[in-house]
Amino acid sequence: MSRSAERRPLRAPQLLLVALLACWALADVGAGFVALFGPISSFGLALRDGSLIVSVAPGSPAAEAGLRPGERVLIDRLDPATRARLIYGANRTPVTVDLPIEQDGKVRLVRVTSASAPPSPQAWSEEIAATLVTLAFVGVGVGLVLLRPTRATWSFLFLATGYPIVQLGSLRAILPVSLLDADAAALGIAMTMTLCGTVAFITGFPDQARGARTRRYAPLLYASAVGLGVLFFVTYATFTGSARYAIFRLYEAGLIATLAGLVALILGDRPRDPGDRARGRWVLAGSVVAIGGVALGIALRLAQIPGFRGSALDVVLGLAPGLLPVSVAYAVLKQRVIDVRFAINRALVFGAFTSVLVVVFSFAEFVLGKIEEGRVAQDLELIAAIVVGFSFNLAHKRIEGSFERVFFRSQHEAAARLRRVSLAIPHAEDAGTVDRLLTREPAEAFDLVSATIYRRENEGDFRRVAGIGWRFAPEQVSAATPLVAFLSSELWALELDGRVWNAAGRLDDAERPILAVPIAMRNVLIGFACYGPQRSGEAFDPAERQLLYELAGAAAGAYVHLAADALRREVASLRATLASRRALSS
Numbered sequence: 001m002s003r004s005a006e007r008r009p010l011r012a013p014q015l016l017l018v019a020l021l022a023c024w025a026l027a028d029v030g031a032g033f034v035a036l037f038g039p040i041s042s043f044g045l046a047l048r049d050g051s052l053i054v055s056v057a058p059g060s061p062a063a064e065a066g067l068r069p070g071e072r073v074l075i076d077r078l079d080p081a082t083r084a085r086l087i088y089g090a091n092r093t094p095v096t097v098d099l100p101i102e103q104d105g106k107v108r109l110v111r112v113t114s115a116s117a118p119p120s121p122q123a124w125s126e127e128i129a130a131t132l133v134t135l136a137f138v139g140v141g142v143g144l145v146l147l148r149p150t151r152a153t154w155s156f157l158f159l160a161t162g163y164p165i166v167q168l169g170s171l172r173a174i175l176p177v178s179l180l181d182a183d184a185a186a187l188g189i190a191m192t193m194t195l196c197g198t199v200a201f202i203t204g205f206p207d208q209a210r211g212a213r214t215r216r217y218a219p220l221l222y223a224s225a226v227g228l229g230v231l232f233f234v235t236y237a238t239f240t241g242s243a244r245y246a247i248f249r250l251y252e253a254g255l256i257a258t259l260a261g262l263v264a265l266i267l268g269d270r271p272r273d274p275g276d277r278a279r280g281r282w283v284l285a286g287s288v289v290a291i292g293g294v295a296l297g298i299a300l301r302l303a304q305i306p307g308f309r310g311s312a313l314d315v316v317l318g319l320a321p322g323l324l325p326v327s328v329a330y331a332v333l334k335q336r337v338i339d340v341r342f343a344i345n346r347a348l349v350f351g352a353f354t355s356v357l358v359v360v361f362s363f364a365e366f367v368l369g370k371i372e373e374g375r376v377a378q379d380l381e382l383i384a385a386i387v388v389g390f391s392f393n394l395a396h397k398r399i400e401g402s403f404e405r406v407f408f409r410s411q412h413e414a415a416a417r418l419r420r421v422s423l424a425i426p427h428a429e430d431a432g433t434v435d436r437l438l439t440r441e442p443a444e445a446f447d448l449v450s451a452t453i454y455r456r457e458n459e460g461d462f463r464r465v466a467g468i469g470w471r472f473a474p475e476q477v478s479a480a481t482p483l484v485a486f487l488s489s490e491l492w493a494l495e496l497d498g499r500v501w502n503a504a505g506r507l508d509d510a511e512r513p514i515l516a517v518p519i520a521m522r523n524v525l526i527g528f529a530c531y532g533p534q535r536s537g538e539a540f541d542p543a544e545r546q547l548l549y550e551l552a553g554a555a556a557g558a559y560v561h562l563a564a565d566a567l568r569r570e571v572a573s574l575r576a577t578l579a580s581r582r583a584l585s586s
Helices: 012-037 080-088 120-145 151-168 175-205 213-238 243-267 272-281 283-302 314-335 343-371 374-392 392-409 409-427 431-447 482-490 542-585
Strands: 043-050 050-055 096-103 105-113 451-454 462-468 517-523 526-532
Touching: 012 120, 012 151, 012 392, 050 482, 120 151, 120 283, 120 314, 151 175, 175 272, 243 283, 283 314, 314 542, 409 431, 409 542, 431 451, 431 462, 431 526, 431 542, 482 517, 517 542, 526 542
Parallel strands: none
Antiparallel strands: 043 050, 096 105, 451 462, 451 526, 517 526
């Protein structure tokens, strides 16, 4: 994140949209459990291509009515309501239908009455797995938007809330037949929202510029998302009739092609910058596994592999999409590709502090109510509120520090180490010691791949005086480099890119620095420190940049102090030499 990136709070319409999307996804999960606790009334038969009976459950109403696999139901002769009850199982109460059955060119009517059956262990396991995946998607999606609303996080929210709706579709099982077409339209919108959110997230995470291949193929993927949404709606509409399964096969083939295109886009148009690639590698892996798992599962079901449905592979592929929100959450919290640590920390601090206040006041009110009633108790409560209010700021800093040590231990230890270094630098006896402290300490504290120091030579160019890593580091940087102008004007930690850094031509160098920190005294640039990416791929957050800036400030004072001492010694030496020459001449 650049220095100018600020957290903009969501407005009321945006908060309402987030709440509606989350409730929609969670309602679908709830509908699935409703169907399990109050089993749906069904006929006990499975159809293929919308008409061919492929299986009949033993002891089911279909079996008792004499229906057998291989017979065909002429669903086009049924009214839309009966067709919906047969195909979608949208029956909360037992219903009786007359099914036209065709076999060997003969047609007969078979009356079947649906009945409820207890859910199988497989149904429970599938619902629990779907719930876990949904909670992972919705929790990460909503959390990211609330903490850092950006194009990437909004896109992930649409993906995170749309996917469970499309995947489960449990609301159809508890809705009346009259609302099934409206639900089909909602499913089409959810499918479009899911695919468009996926494309936008893949091409925009984490707020990086698009490559040429993305700009070329992203519009095609968006158009495919809209078309698949329309096909999804038509598939589940009650007016589709016997063409439903042909349309569904077309939808599945188009979805496989779209998902394959997404995977190819992810693998073929990765960020050029090594730091961006390192920070996004977990999201890359999670996206490929999740999207590839969905595509493979659809392909295996489309191929009608015997024994695949309900198998261990089917369950694993069903859980594969859950890796996407997990990888995104890991990248955000650990790699900090989106800077939300400050928001999480504040949320924990104020949540804990508020809980403590509620407990304290509740307990105080209970105790005072027991020992005293009337005006005295009210006065004591008022005094307690004033005391707590005045002590809020002191307690806040202490509690915040405690959360930092518990939840962000490594960052806390690195910060404490660099603060000690900042205090030690002014006591260094030579410039070489300062150089080593500026390179080795940050590199070890943050586990950096490189750290390099440049200092100005006699008000000219800047020379490399110390460094760790970065084998292709230039020995000298011209004062005319744009980097020097930016550092001199801003005097703040600066993210490095091609616009400000042209001293090193190898843009694919993994050790290439991603952050430059000015070393300045009285607004005059006397040097700068260049730091490479962290080995874990984490980005520098604002607190870490502030620490490096303070470290460079202490180094600037030490350099000036050492230079002044050297000048004083040189002047003293010249005076002694001049005095000795005068003594000899006299």
